[in-house]
Amino acid sequence: MTTANTVLSPAKRRPVSWGNPLTYALALAVAAVSITPVIYVVIGGFRTTPQIVANPAALPDPWVFDNYIRVLTESNFWRQAFNSAVVSLGTTLGVVALGVSAAFVLARYTFRGREVLYTFFTLGLLFPAGAAILPLYLMLRDLSLINSYYAVILPQVAFSLPLTIVILRPFLSAIPRELEDAAAIDGTGRLGFLWRIMLPLARPALVTVGILAFVTSWNAFLLPLLVLGDASLHTLPLGVQQFSSQYSSDTAGILAFTSLAMLPALLFFTFAEKQIVGGLQGAVKG
């Protein structure tokens, strides 16, 4: 990929109508590197393990649907997808609710200690979540929360708050003061202003932080690994890992399970990609 820069130099001569074929060639190369392994996994799921052992890099011959059917009917796939959904939605709701409230105060109220409070939250960006995992486990154990959805949701909300507040605050500050004054003249208090005017206007930013929190939670592995020992509470990442070590000789089954586990995140992201890039623009604005 480092060749990209050298290859780009022909542009010197034609800055405006820069060679489209070259653009496409490079873009195709990028796309190929990104998705070939994924396609391999998905297609591999349509082969049998003997086929894969005989020739690891070939198309299915014949195509078999048995692996996918097996995963969908016999494994805990649906149970785990449900658990993942509960945990991710819970995390997302928690982060957005707590994040908006705090960011609203930090953006629209003038009070002593405001910047201190903001710095206090941004400090969380420096804290590696991984470092806290062992004491977190001990604390959740003492609170008797191990093996419950809360054991995953509450810490995930906490660790997503700093980024959420950092992204939301500029959005909420940017909403013109005049709107607040107008609302006041119409007899709306600050809380009414937050609920009826601020939230609808800040929806793009809310969607962004919501998606980030959701995807992070959906993909999370370390925290669930430690606090969800009960197999009936396993989320999809734990399920995939479990399946792949339990049936390690069933390569085709693992490929099928892995592709099915990928699907929700991919679909979700496809619909939300614009929102994420758009929302981050505020956060990385120079």
Next chain:
Amino acid sequence: MSSVNQTLNPAGGVSAPPAGLRPADRKAGRARETRRKWYEIIGLTTPAIVVYVMFVLVPIGFAFYYSLFRWRGVGPPTDYIGFDNYVMAFQDPIFLDALRNNAIIVFGSLLIQGPIALGVALLLNRHFRGRTVFRLLAFVPYVLAEVTVGIMWKLILTENGTFDALLRSIGLGGLIQAWLADLDIVIWTLLFVLTWKYVGFAIILLLAGLSNVPQELNEAAQIDGASWWQIQRHVTLPLLGPTIRIWMFLSMIGSLQVFDVIWVTSVPAVRSLGASATMATYMVDNGFFARLWGYGNAIAVILFVISFVAAILFQRFLLRRDIEGAITRKAK
């Protein structure tokens, strides 16, 4: 502030006191208004503060406390041993291997992902038909769960697996290695997998940064006769500086605590020899699975201190200029 706030509050009965009101009344109204403001501030921020303190800050404090004991996690810790756990960690060659591996991952990620991401972001920032689709495809690895990425590459890179077959089929069979089993190679294989997984994140951030570069600047430079390459070098790149530094910062913190991909992709046997261990996998292996809770917490503190110091140094020397303008645009 004060005058605006008074008009804001009809519910409190103090909305815009008429000019004729007695000064004492006005004063009482203002006090009530201030009190009300503080109720709102406290009510709105308390939930966030409580959750944040309880699940982010408190555990780190506890980690330090537990790290001073020899403790197997049953009952309260009693066997106080001072800093012995820390001494033990730095005398364990496996932990030193883990530190070295983390260093490889931190610098390897910055040096490899940075240029790739910049090239791809500049490419995907050009206007051409189908750009949206290509962007989506480039982000795919980043969206996938670490676990699925790990299992996927584990299957592809396994001995006599797909990758080896591919190499053989193009006549490069001689290059085949035990990608995940060779103790000298496994960390570089993992660095490759991490690069594949996370370069998309750098691309997303850089594209967001690029879309903030005003089109007019490019056009002005073009009119002045600058080539596409000159525009990127002298206009776009400098404006992208803050975004690049933020990415470097996030990448560094992420690399220091990397766990999932390493844990899933590399075999426990290889990990336990140190060849593919990182601070985080070492911490979980020893603290959680081997139930050396005191020792594991000491590793947690070391991991935390290293990340924190790295973050502070980075802030101090590189991010300082950006911190107000970029990551935390100062609220008015």
